[in-house]
Amino acid sequence: MSGRAGTVVDDAVADDAADLAIRTRGLTKRFRSQVAVDGLDLAVPRGAVYGFLGPNGSGKTTTIRMLLGLVRATAGEAEVLGSPMPRAIDAVLPRVGALVEGPAFSPYLTGAQNLRRFDAADRHSIGSTRDTRVAEALERVGLSHAAAKKAHAYSLGMKQRLGLANALLMPRDLLVLDEPTNGLDPQGTREVRALIRSFAADGTTVFVSSHLLAEVEQLCTHVGVMSAGRLVAQGTLEELRRSGGRARVRVRTPDAPAARRVLAGLGIEVESGSAASDLEVVVGTLPDDEEAPEAIVAALVAERVRVRGFAVERASLEQRFVELTGEGFDVVA
Amino acid sequence: MSSREADATTGAARDADLADAGGTTDTVRRPRAAASGTLRLLGNELATLFTRWRTWAMLGALALIPILIGIAIRIAGGSSAGRGPAFLDQITGNGLFVGIAAMTVAIPLFLPLTIGVTAGDAIAGEASHGTLRYLLIAPAGRIRLLVVKYLAAAAFCLAGTLTVVVLGTLVGWLLFPIGPVTLLSGDEIPVGEGLLRFLAVAAYVAVSLLGLSAIGLFLSTLTTVPIGAMAATSILAVVSQIVGAIPQLEALHPWLFTDRWLDFADLLRSPPVWDSFAANALLQGAYVLVFGTLAITRFVTRDVLS
Amino acid sequence: MSPRTDGRLRSRALLWIPAVAVPAAIAAAVIVPMQASAAVDLPDKTVAELLEFASTSDVEAFSGTIEQTSELGIPDLAGLTGAMGGAGSGSADAGARGDDAAQPADLDDLISLATGSHTANVYVDGSLARLQVLDQLAERNVYVDGEAAEGWFVDSETKTATHVVLPEGTDPEQLGAEAEAHADVSAEEARARIEAETGAPLPTPEELLDRALASLDETTEVTVGTDARVAGREVYELVLEPRTDDTLVGSLRFAVDGENGMPLAASISARGADEPAFRVAFSEVSFEAPDTSVFEFAPSADFTVTEREIPIPTEQELAEWRAGLEAKAGGAHSGEQGVPSPIVHGDGWATVVELPLPSVDAEMLDSLTRAVDGARVLETSLLTVLITDDGRVLAGAVPVERLVEVAAAGAADTGR
Structure with a gap:
């Protein structure tokens, strides 16, 4: 470490x-x-x-x-x-x-x-x-x-x-x-x-x-x-x-390729997705100077990507501390 | 806030180590109150010492010596001249001697034991309760705390010897006839002057115990286990007396803190021999100096982990 | 460890220095000036001048503290005699117990005198004198009032006060006058005798002193030692050293006050010893008249008071006593009432005194002495005592070998 x-x-x-x-x-x-x-x-x-x-x-x-x-x-x-x-x-x-x-x-x-x-x-x-x-x-x-x-x-x-x-x-x-x-x-x-x-x-x-x-x-x-x-x-x-790693964005959309294009345009590293269904989930990692989530959604909608689900996910503090200290914490309040 | 910051800078500039430094200027706190502050801490320490059950138990045990002597002689009758501890044979004739006879009995063991407890507990006791860290971050100042603790132990020495002498005199007053006080020189002084001499004896013995108190204080800074410091202090008092009784070690005798413990009798001569009071004070002063310096050196550098 | 850490450790060790340095500095501040000021340089005096100076000392009043220390090299016997006393009272029948109890106490006193150190205060003012022996938790006093012709001996341990008086009708002044007259007569006699012996006119006191010194010089080297300080007073030191090697005595030293000629210290050292075996010295002295209250004594009711009258021998009694003594000295073994008279062997420092053995507790004797060929010996640093198996006691300030030699010679004499 x-x-x-x-x-x-x-x-x-x-x-x-x-x-x-x-x-x-x-x-x-x-x-x-x-x-x-x-x-x-x-x-x-x-x-x-x-x-x-x-x-x-x-x-x-x-x-x-x-x-x-x-x-x-x-x-x-x-x-x-x-x-x-x-x-x-x-x-x-x-x-x-x-x-x-x-x-x-x-x-x-x-x-x-x-x-x-x-x-x-x-x-x-x-x-x-x-x-x-x-x-x-x-x-x-x-x-x-x-x-x-x-x-x-x-x-x-x-x-x-x-x-x-x-x-x-x-x-x-x-x-x-x-x-x-x-x-x-x-x-x-x-x-x-x-x-x-x-x-x-x-x-x-x-x-x-x-x-x-x-x-x-x-x-x-x-x-x-x-x-x-x-x-x-x-x-x-x-x-x-x-600091616990960059946030990840998940977009559930039937317009996966368009969504990939838009996200990449915003500087988000998009993972190569798999078309499991017509409702593909596009996952990307936000850069350090991340855009506000609402700005990302606005950009997608502006390109006519139909957004059915959107989430910005982060590692929990607890995960972060375990990562830092190599030990678990009491989380009992 | 700004005045505090300015003050903190002054504090930083001061070249004090862990030791005490001067006062702070503050709107909330007293600006220059070091001396009176120390007096108040001493007052608080004395109040604390004398509200403790243990302190009264020890004074009670000391008080028991003249009481037992008085009652025993009242019941069993006096001893003949030259037998038993000094002054014991005088009690039946003059009850005022109960206090002095009790003092002679208390000096070798009982008084050193109580001083050992009080002085040995001074720092180690606070450490074992964990209160030492709170006193230090108050901040009490390490040297200041030691000085106050030592003064409190010295006050206990005086309380102990006064207990024996005053209570003994009272017990004698109640149980036996009293009269002019016969001195070692064979002549008599009036009761009033005799009582003054007895008080001087209490003062002499209290001074005698100052060296032991300093040793106890030093031992107390070495440990967080008070019973260890107490036992070590008491044992040292006994060892010193044993060494004092071995003629082959005569060269050491003048250097023992116990060497002049029984010379309090010099105050019961005609005229009173004050030289031994001075010599004893000098001897005890030397012990206070050496062990006080050791205690300060040790305590100022010590990591307080308790 | 990093150098930084070493520095920390060193600085922590340095913090301990004051613990040692502060007391040391204070000790130095106290002791060094004392030693520095100890260098004393009084005007030089010859031995004769010094003796003259001391003998003409006219100190009338003084007070001070006298310390007496003895280091005679006797094993400590305080415990031993205590145990013996206990054993004695246990085994002996009740009737004898009183004596038993008294004896070890006396012996204890003697032994403590020979092994311990004692402190006494002395007060003198003209005909008033007081010696106050300061024992631990006890005290002994001797009060003398020359004018009233009385004195007290007071012992706090036994709670006794003995009042000593001259018989009624004795006029101390007359007594003094008589004594003086007597001394004058003696001086006249001595002068006549000296004149007869030397056939020369009367020598001056100085000449007398010189002669005495000359005769002393045969056995003893008398010198004036280095000036010193006793009880804060500058003193001359008079040193007497035996010329013979046959004695245990190394030297005798006297300290004489440089101002008024009063002796302030005396000590005896054994041959080869650094510390004196016996020393009496003032630790404090003042030449101001002490407060008269120190001479006043009225026994407390607690004390048993004994009156004792000391008869003053009349002129006639004195003469008889003197005649008796001379008779005894003449006919060596005419001894009356079993009082043995000593036989003296040799002279000077190597003198050996021989006595018949008094009755002694054999057990005690064994514990005190060690066996040598045909005798038992008690050795101290200054005095040797030989107890022969044939019942003689020889004593002297000499090595054991000399005593054994004398004892053997004596045995041969009586054997012949």
Whole structure:
């Protein structure tokens, strides 16, 4: 597989570094001899909901840890919100809310106490507004009723939401959410996705990692695909769909030769057909600068080709990802 | 937004490594609040430490020492001079000595054990709960977090020694007659001055435990298994005392962090010998310096994978 | 690995350098100046001048901390005697237990003195003096009030305070005057004797000193060592080294304060040893009069107070005592009440003292000593003790071989 991310990166996005919330160049992490992340070139535009997609163990969490300064890169560099990490960690992280590898809390403290603790850890947070902010964050994730409960009594879904509340203690420019729906029931999953959409609606850049294709398809505007430590594709969802090979056009018509002529005239590679019946199906592959489907139909009709059926077909995203990663994805929503 | 960006550039220009850097300027966040921010984190850490059930269980266990000593001597009667732990024979005559006798009993094992738990848990405990990563991305700052954790452990040292001395004195007050305090030199001082000396003893022992706390903190940065750091710290305290008891290793003795643990008695002389307080503080300071530096070096470069 | 990775690893290793460098730098910052300032250069003095300087020292008041360390090379016996005490009280009948308990404790004290290190505070102000021995979790005190003619010995471990007084009616000042008169008489006597011996007029004190040194010089090399620093004071060092090889003693060193002539340290080193086997030195000293409160002592009610009167011998008693001593020295074995008088072999550094064997716990003896031909021997770095199977004890600051030699000669004498 040619695989390197650059092949699908939208050049316009890559070039405008100032508009990137996250950018990495050749970001690499080796644990002893094992390469966990290999030469990553991430480009996450500001305001995007970026799906960081890849099977478990493909290096997503390690990448997130490097972006947040928890793990030191073996090589390469990372910029978050325009500042180098981990050098500018103190300036950057207060503007970043994050959920890394599941929520984690001191079991002997209540939900609210846990949030207050993390908030106090940020030296620039204002103590006098802490209680209000904690209450608001709990309210937003629907945990107000459980604020005084010890964290060890929380269900997994509640913990996940408490983790999100922690990410929301302050106005954030970037949210980094590592598998935010992991382990949640369908109801919880829906709630969390709704929350993520609401963050994005506020204009916050959201970087969300997932191993669920459907989740990324539902939530994200951009996507990066990880496989075995490498970023194998990156771009908008649409770009990725298109990259999965060119679309094919199928025309069902009794006037097959005319249709072939018209399609070829439009630059479509027409496959040599077989006249199985009077209603021949003409199949062609669209060029990269494809015509809009309606334009193709208009052209056919203009040449008096009787069009009885017309379809433009594309490979599904799932097929595309299987192609990229060599692995299947959970498609369970 | 623009002010934040400008600030981020400043951050980038700063030549700070993983270590702490200065403050940010922001409309939402406090502009220059590093010092008070650290105090608030310390306050929060202390509140967290002292809301833990475990902390109170350990202080309770320490409190049990003077209580048991008081009750046992009340029931069984005093021991004769020169038998049993120091000061034990004085309790029947003066209940105020329960605290000091309990301190003598607590120093070799019980206090180091609780310090081992507190200091050994400092970083490793957060790592094992996974809260370490959230504290670091808050961002707490690695050195700042270590300093706060260490100060909290030091506060626990003082809480532990005060528990033993104050509770012991109270128990003695309830169970035995009290009176002027007999010093090691053989003369007496009034009760009030005696109580002040006892508080000074609590301070002395708390200072004695600072070196061990630093060792515990360093060990705590090495692992994500808190019980390992706790056990290693406690074992080191015992080993150091054993080495201190072997005359053949006398050359090592002045360098052991346990070497001056029992010299708290120098405060019960007439006049009080403050030299050993200073010498002990210097010794503990050296341990704090060495193991503090090791802990910082280790923690600042460590990959947080828990 | 790529060169880039190597660089990373190296930089990570470099990060550990401060962990070592910071404490090292601080240690250096503390220790180096101490050593640099340790170079002391006092005005030169000859041995005689130094002795004169020390003897005319007129320090009236001082206080300080004395450290005493012993490294006599005796195996540690603290545990041993403890075990013996336990065994003793277990096997012996109840009546004897009291004695048993007391004995190992005393032995422990002795052994700890010979093996351990001790710290004591000293306070002196004119006729007031106090020695405060700082033991771990315990303390011993000696208070002396010369003017009131009383003193205290206080032991916190046994909770005892012994009040020592001179008999009532004794006037310390008169006593002092008597002693002085007596000393004057003795000095007169000595002067007369010297004049008679030398047939020369009275020598000056300097000449006396020179003569004493000359006679000392036969056995001992006396030198002024390098100036040093003790307890932060600049000191002269007086070094005495035996001229004979027949002794275990390597050197004796005394440190004399460069300003006021007070001795601040003394040590004995075994031959060939780097560290002194025994050393007493001030670790801190101040020549200001200590606060008077340190001399005040009122025993706590917790302490058992014993009153003890020390009778002062009258002039006549003293004379009798002296006569008794001389008689004893004359007729060697006229010994009364079974008090054995020692036989002295040789002189100077290689002197060997011989005593009949007192009753000793045989088990204890075996554990302390090792067997040599026909005897058992206890060796320390400074002192050797030989216990012959025929019941004699020989001791001296000499190698075992010399003791065995002397013992053999002695046996031959008595055999003859």
